[in-house]
Amino acid sequence: MAVSTPPRQAVLLTRISDDKAEDAKGVGRQEDDCRERADRLHWGIGEVVVENDTSAFKRRKVKLPDGTTGLRVVRPGFRRVLELLSSGQADGLLAYDLDRVARDPRDLEDLIDVIEQTKIPVESVTGSLRLSNDADITMARVMVAIANKSSRDTSRRVTRKHEQLASEGKPGGGGIRPYGYAADRATVIEHEAAIIREIARRLLDDESMYEIAADLNERGVLTVSGSDWSTRTIRSVVTKPRVAGLRSTGRDSAMQIVGPATWPAILDQETWEEVCAKLATRGIGSKNKLIRWLNGSLWHPACGAGLIGWQGNPAPRYWCATPRGGCGGVAINAAGAEQEIERQILDLLSKPRILEQLRGLAGSSSTREARAALADDEQQLKEMAGAYARRQITFAEYMEARKIVEARVRDARAMMLAAAPRILRGLLSGDVAVHWRDLEPTEKREVVMALVPDGWDVLPAQQGGRRAFDPARLRLRGVDK
Template sequence: MGQPAAVYCRVSSARDEDQTGVDRQERLCRAVADRLGLVIAVGCVFVDNNRSAWQRRRRRPGWDGLLSAIRAGGVGHVIVYHPDRLMRQPRDLEELLALSDEQDITLHGQANRRDLSDADDRFFLRIEVAHACRSSDDTSRRLRDALEDRARDGRPHTSARRPYGYAADARTVIEAEALVLREMFARYLDGATPREIAEALNDRGQPAAGGGLWQPGSVRRMLRSRHVTGIRVFRGEEFGEGTWPAIIDRGTWAEVQDRSAYRASAHVYRSSRFYVLRGLVVCKKCGTHMSGSRGRAPSYLCTRRNELGPTRCTRRIHATMLEAFVTDAAVQLLTHLDVTGAPTVATALSARDEATIAADERELAELKDMWTSRELSTREYRAMRKTVEDRITTLQRKTIVRPTVEVLAGLVGPDARTSWDRLAADGQSQRLNAVLRFLFAAVIIDEHRGKSGTFDFSRIDIEPNPL
């Protein structure tokens, strides 16, 4: 039976010079596998359709899946139509080469073969990827220039997401949506909030451009949009009137912007209260942070409270009671915490972990000596090295670098409560917040299960940092 292999196929976009589709790429790669006697396992064909390998922030699920399969150790060969289908960024190649050092990967193209452990093949691959990156840079520059020329000509920007009120060409007005836009602007000028407008549209089943629910944020974006006024904007700069009809006149749009600025300035709330657990409180249901909010009583509220639809979360907890509870836990910990002789920048590793890492590092050196003297084969050396390095990495993840002495100065020992209260009375809330962040990773809030009107301490889960 042949050795296991994986296939990777990708087409960036319709602008790609090579438009060999992913289906045909897969057929060609399977033919290569048959010719070489390789076996493509089930689930080892990875595809990124309409995904760029050049854009640094663009996620490629197929590429990520391929790397995961290689890390798992079930793949010895990677087959692609051409290396530039696989990567167009040097860092992607270096990541693949690093994995190859661990797993002995051979890369096959339709017309060539690259042994990723061979220095010459690595050299040529780096040249090919650098050339592909330069080609993509040139294409991107030409595209940016073309988009700017389009903006100067007053032609609208088109994309997969059409602007609300217009068809996919961003020119043709959809009258039913135009009526909604005019109503939106009129209601805002009459005093309605974006939230009230969104709720009214959702209540009568009026969908947003993508077919989903209106949210307060999407209403605000429509109220700020200059496309609906017929103005062409490119990278935040107005280029003048566009070649499409306006739905909202400039006077109405300008009045809405003035009204929005007035409302923002009139409702600026500068709380005199510092929420000492800021950045620590997390909603267990949503996994998002909870922020301090005023109301009848200071509270921490889930940050999804302003969303509409099924994602909305109204979880809250009384701030004063929560802060007192977490403060008691912090003071108790500080009372018995010993930082005598701690360095200015401390690690959270115990002496035992430090000793284990030192022993593993010595073992790595011995393995390298054995490999150099040919007592171990390259494959054996790589496998044993990976095992030891994984142990070291697992221990090093415990390391947390913090300025221990500076943060905890004067707060450790039997007088911790007195020192804490003194800092609180002096208004040094930011210092207390820093101490709490040092001690705790998160304060997780579950749903309330007690009687109404009572504070349920059982819903609080404090996750400590390793000290």
């Protein structure tokens, strides 16, 4: 992370904005926080640039670093920063966060150009501004696209509000009332609200929509139209923005959140967002009975991607999944692979030299750092899920961003073995095989990653008809043949 020689003349960028939510972080505070961060990094600060952004989102022609002109939000401070960086007058960039640096995706592209040319290090107080590799850059692009869209939505919302107010006086559009609310569409029907909360909780606990529908039908709970529950009605009652107290217009992919509603929410917004995100990944027929514990341990040597537990026909499998950036070229029966690797792990754990290895797996300060990074990334995943639920980003953008952060989470987990020694000690304290079977999938994953960090390559199946599971298709990685 740290570059060999820290910058001595870094430019520090702060920003005044008319965004009410940002008032709390005044320019002074931003600068203090940045300087504190600089001290910690042993960076020297040269020029401090204050961007006055209170008239943002007005575009004008500006001169770009390469000499051409282009249409940009006018931000003289930001232009000054680019100039300092590209001319070599500054040898680092420090800002409060990504938001303070670039709201307009084109600004970000200009910055990326300069950084790629000059290799100047970039740092931020919150850690959100990272441009040191391709994954960071993609992530920054997505985050700026989200921020930019929400700014534009805010201004659009103001106009739309007037239309809304006009229509509010008219009697409601008739039709069937929404589940959870009385015919006035505002009074909460408590026993229905309880069902909505139950559905949300069970979905977040990884129960399938099918299981939940079957259970409600068995208990004689009816939908708003008096019929049985289906996966479609289950999905619909928990994903409508109205249950989170949000007013929306349009339907499906054209749906837009207009703002807070006048009626009370049944689910708090965070829960609703999580449920929407969860169902979004399920909707495309993928997974999602967490966790296939070999996630992160199986690899496709031909393309280099990791295999992911996937619903398969006729049985669950680990697959080089195309929706997650794999090539689709290899899959292996999940139960068979887990059984074989379980056998190998138990075998390893019966060997005395493993005990020695375990003692080496002590937690340290790097563990603490990895933990902090992991917490950040998990928070970011949550925010992206929220942005998707509010339709600030498309499903494709959400999945793309998610893929990147999840890969980082995987790395952090692999590094962070603090939990593994505890689990392993428990495992070794008695009958290993019995303890092993009691472990949660996530714990099994910790153990496997601690003992066999490189994982296994999954080789292609032999040609021919249906045959039994072939353990020879799993080959330890990092071992020369």
